[in-house]
Structure formats: structure tokens, C-alpha cells
Amino acid sequence: MKLYYTPGACSLSPHIVLKEAGYTYSLEKVNLGTKQTETGEDFREINEKGYIPVLKLEDGEFLTEGAAIVQYLADLKPESGLAPRAGTIERVRLNEWLAYISTELHKGFSPLFGNPSEHAAEALKKKLSIRLDYVEKRLKGHDYLIGHQFTIADAYLFTVLNWSNPLKFDLSAWPSIVAFMKRVADRPQVKAAMQEEGLIKA
Numbered sequence: 050m051k052l053y054y055t056p057g058a059c060s061l062s063p064h065i066v067l068k069e070a071g072y073t074y075s076l077e078k079v080n081l082g083t084k085q086t087e088t089g090e091d092f093r094e095i096n097e098k099g100y101i102p103v104l105k106l107e108d109g110e111f112l113t114e115g116a117a118i119v120q121y122l123a124d125l126k127p128e129s130g131l132a133p134r135a136g137t138i139e140r141v142r143l144n145e146w147l148a149y150i151s152t153e154l155h156k157g158f159s160p161l162f163g164n165p166s167e168h169a170a171e172a173l174k175k176k177l178s179i180r181l182d183y184v185e186k187r188l189k190g191h192d193y194l195i196g197h198q199f200t201i202a203d204a205y206l207f208t209v210l211n212w213s214n215p216l217k218f219d220l221s222a223w224p225s226i227v228a229f230m231k232r233v234a235d236r237p238q239v240k241a242a243m244q245e246e247g248l249i250k251a
Contacts, residue, residue, distance in 0.1 A: 050067070050072060050073070050074040050075070050104060050105065050106060050107060051074065051075045051076070051077055051104070052064055052067060052074055052075075052076050052077070052102060052104055052105075053077050053078075053079050053086065053092070053095060053096070053101055053102060053103040053104075053105070054076055054077070054078060054079065054101055054102060054246065055078065055079050055080075055081055055101050056078070056246040056247055056248060057211065057212075057215075057246060057248050058081075058101055058102075059101065059102060059115050059155060059205075059208060059209070060101040060102035060115070061208040061211070061242065061243070061246065061248075062102075062115050062119060062201075062204045062207075062208040063102050063104060063115055063118045063119050063122065063204075064076075064102075064242045064245070064246065065204040065207070065208070065238065065239050065242045066118075066119045066122045066123065066131060066201055066204050067122060067242075068238035068239070068241050068242045069129060069131060069199070069204070069236075069238045069239075070122055070123065070125075070126045070129040070131060071126070071129070072122065072126075076245065079092050079101050080092075081099075081100065081101070084099060095111060096111065096113050098113060102115050102118060104118045104121075104122075115151075115205065116147040116148075116151055116205070119131075119132075119147075119204065119205065120132060120147075120201065122201075123200075123201050130198055130199075130200075131199070131200050131201050131204075132200055132201055133195075133200075139195065142195060143195060143201070143202055146194050146195070146202040146205075146206070147201070147202055147205060149180075150202065150205045150206050150209055151205075153180045154177070154180055154181075154184075154206070154209045154210070155205075155209050157173065157176060157177045157180060158177065158209060158212045158213075158216065158218075160173055161173055161174075161212075161216050161218070162212075162216070174218065177218070178222075181220075181222075181223050181226065182223075184206070184223070184226060185223040185224075185225050185226050188225040188226060188228075188229050189225045190225075191225075192229075192232060193229070193232075194206060199233070199236070203229075203233060204233075204239075206229075207229075207230065207233040207234070207239070210226065210230060211230070
């Protein structure tokens with residue numbers, strides 16, 4: 050398998066899952082500005098949508114969309130415990146979280162990278178704060194989003210909330226979220242994925 054990624058972007062989520070599940074894989078960095086991969090390929094020939102992540106499978110198929118990729122990886126290795134079994138209420142709850150993170154948090158943070166006006170930035174942050182209040186409430190008294198088991202939803206949440214650092218978005222108002230971020234950051238495979246992307250030192 051090969052993961053096309055951009056350091057620290059949403060592709061970090063499937064990168065973490067690849068590590069946590071024990072896959073053998075390779076990485077290829079993508080410059081989203083030039084749409085070129087590090088080996089000189091036109092990334093738009095790989096994914097016409099023009100964005101990461103993309104997972105190239107052993108048979109040459111390409112998978113796109115982070116939430117789909119992480120579910121595929123977890124289902125191939127159910128022993129990893131990264132996702133409840135399909136058809137269970139627990140799996141539906143996991144899908145709820147993946148959808149919430151994607152639509153309310155991922156798409157909530159993304160516009161802040163576009164240097165919005167001060168007024169627009171404040172409005173975006175206010176809306177994000179309401180969404181984070183919900184996450185804080187659900188994490189209170191729990192290690193992870195679904196009880197005490199790390200799942201693909203946690204990998205995605207960590208990835209998105211990690212953007213608070215470059216955006217100077219202070220998370221201190223949400224102590225359970227802060228504790229969650231530290232808990233996930235301390236996981237050996239999360240550290241390893243971040244090291245591979247050059248986000249932290251080895």
C-alpha cells in the first residue's frame with residue numbers, strides 16, 4: 050500500500066491507522082500547491098479531486114476520502130480493535146463520530162487556513178467553539194470517543210484538532226479535549242506517524 054499525504058494534513062489520520070494496525074506501507078508526499086508528488090507525478094492524475102489522502106492498494110486501485118480509507122483499513126484487520134464490527138450499534142456510533150468530525154470540525158477549521166477577515170475568523174471560531182463544547186461533554190470521563198478503546202474516530206479527531214497549533218486556536222477552555230490530545234499524542238504509533246511526516250523529532 051502507498052499513502053499519498055501532506056505533512057500534518059487530514060492524511061495524518063489514515064497514516065496513524067496504518068501504524069496502529071501494523072500495516073506495511075510506503076509514503077509519497079504531495080505538494081497541494083503545485084499538485085505534484087515528490088517523485089514528480091501530477092497528483093491530479095492520481096486523484097482528480099486534487100486533494101489528499103489517497104491510498105493506493107496492492108492491486109493498483111485508489112481509495113480517496115479519509116473516513117472511507119480508515120474504515121477500509123480497520124475492517125481488513127478487525128483484530129486491531131480500531132473499529133467495531135459492521136452491523137452493530139457501536140459501528141453506527143463510530144460512523145456518527147466520523148461524520149461529525151468531517152462536517153463540523155474538519156470543515157470548520159479548514160477556512161481558517163485561508164486567512165479570513167477578522168470578522169469572519171471570529172464567526173468561524175465561535176461556531177467551532179460550540180462544536181467543541183459537544184466533544185468536551187462526550188469525552189468527559191472517557192479516554193476516547195467510544196469509551197476506553199482507541200478507534201479510527203480518535204485518529205481523525207486528533208488530526209483535525211492538532212490544527213489548533215498552527216492556527217493559534219487555544220483549546221484550554223476544554224480540559225477533557227486537552228487531556229485527550231495528550232493521551233493520543235503519547236501513543237507510540239501516533240508518535241511514529243508524526244515523526245515520519247516530520248511533524249515532531251525522532
